[in-house]
Amino acid sequence: MGSSYEVYNPFLDSYVKFDEPPRRIVSLNPAVTETLFMLGLGDKVVATDAFSYRPEEAKRLPKIGSYTHVIWDELAELKPDLIFTTTGAQKDLTRQLLQKGYKVFPVPVPITVHDIVSGVLVVATVMNAFEIGRELELSLVQKITEFKGRAKRKRVYVEFDLGGPITVGYPTHVSDGIRLLGAINVFDDVPIAYFTPKDSEIAARDPEVVVLEPKRLVEHEVQRMKSSLERRGLSVLLGKAHFTRGDFLAHTGPSFITDALPWLLSVLSA
Numbered sequence: 311m312g313s314s315y316e317v318y319n320p321f322l323d324s325y326v327k328f329d330e331p332p333r334r335i336v337s338l339n340p341a342v343t344e345t346l347f348m349l350g351l352g353d354k355v356v357a358t359d360a361f362s363y364r365p366e367e368a369k370r371l372p373k374i375g376s377y378t379h380v381i382w383d384e385l386a387e388l389k390p391d392l393i394f395t396t397t398g399a400q401k402d403l404t405r406q407l408l409q410k411g412y413k414v415f416p417v418p419v420p421i422t423v424h425d426i427v428s429g430v431l432v433v434a435t436v437m438n439a440f441e442i443g444r445e446l447e448l449s450l451v452q453k454i455t456e457f458k459g460r461a462k463r464k465r466v467y468v469e470f471d472l473g474g475p476i477t478v479g480y481p482t483h484v485s486d487g488i489r490l491l492g493a494i495n496v497f498d499d500v501p502i503a504y505f506t507p508k509d510s511e512i513a514a515r516d517p518e519v520v521v522l523e524p525k526r527l528v529e530h531e532v533q534r535m536k537s538s539l540e541r542r543g544l545s546v547l548l549g550k551a552h553f554t555r556g557d558f559l560a561h562t563g564p565s566f567i568t569d570a571l572p573w574l575l576s577v578l579s580a
Contacts (some may be wrong), residue, residue: 332392333437344563461578463489467517526556
């Protein structure tokens with residue numbers, strides 16, 4: 311058997327073929343970027359999207375796009391062996407890349423904590439890095455096991471500042487993570503991943519803990535979220551509020567398990 315191999319991709323509904331493990335990767339998926347570095351394969355990444363700044367080394371790589379676009383001239387100059395994208399918001403971009411002849415591997419958006427672990431194995435499979443992939447998988451599973459059921463059973467409301475208030479429903483890694491810890495997302499019964507909640511509904515569900523995620527943890531961003539709650543008649547929530555450092559719970563890479571879950575546990579155990 312030769313060194314070539316192929317990996318099935320459900321979004322493409324076909325196998326992606328490789329003559330050898332990719333050596334020049336463009337990652338337009340922040341979770342994949344982080345995963346590649348955690349697998350010890352960061353030296354294969356030649357460029358990323360603007361939101362791939364985990365780990366620190368990824369910040370120094372060229373930024374050639376975002377969730378919905380790339381700088382086509384710069385991408386062509388890089389001559390990547392493979393481009394990682396995600397599903398959801400990047401479906402159209404993935405199609406454009408494929409039409410231009412690039413080899414693309416979209417990794418699904420996780421809707422559970424265990425999907426994040428599965429994503430690690432997907433990336434490891436694509437990179438033909440089976441052993442280190444399994445080691446990272448098992449270390450993440452061990453951490454999940456350590457955290458499971460340790461929080462107090464409190465009702466939690468999560469709000470992201472994405473140009474307006476957005477919360478999380480049942481099919482999200484955030485809601486799943488809250489439940490895994492032993493608490494309950496107040497909108498866990500909503501079958502929509504991310505949506506703008508009605509203010510009256512937030513109040514009616516009477517959360518005991520409020521987690522607010524600004525774009526960045528700086529004073530003016532924090533004040534903007536506080537002012538938004540006050541304008542919406544929800545100032546009572548501020549006394550229950552805990553602010554994340556920004557782009558923290560929303561991130562779908564392995565550090566959601568290694569960093570975000572422990573932080574959530576500390577908040578929910580108080």
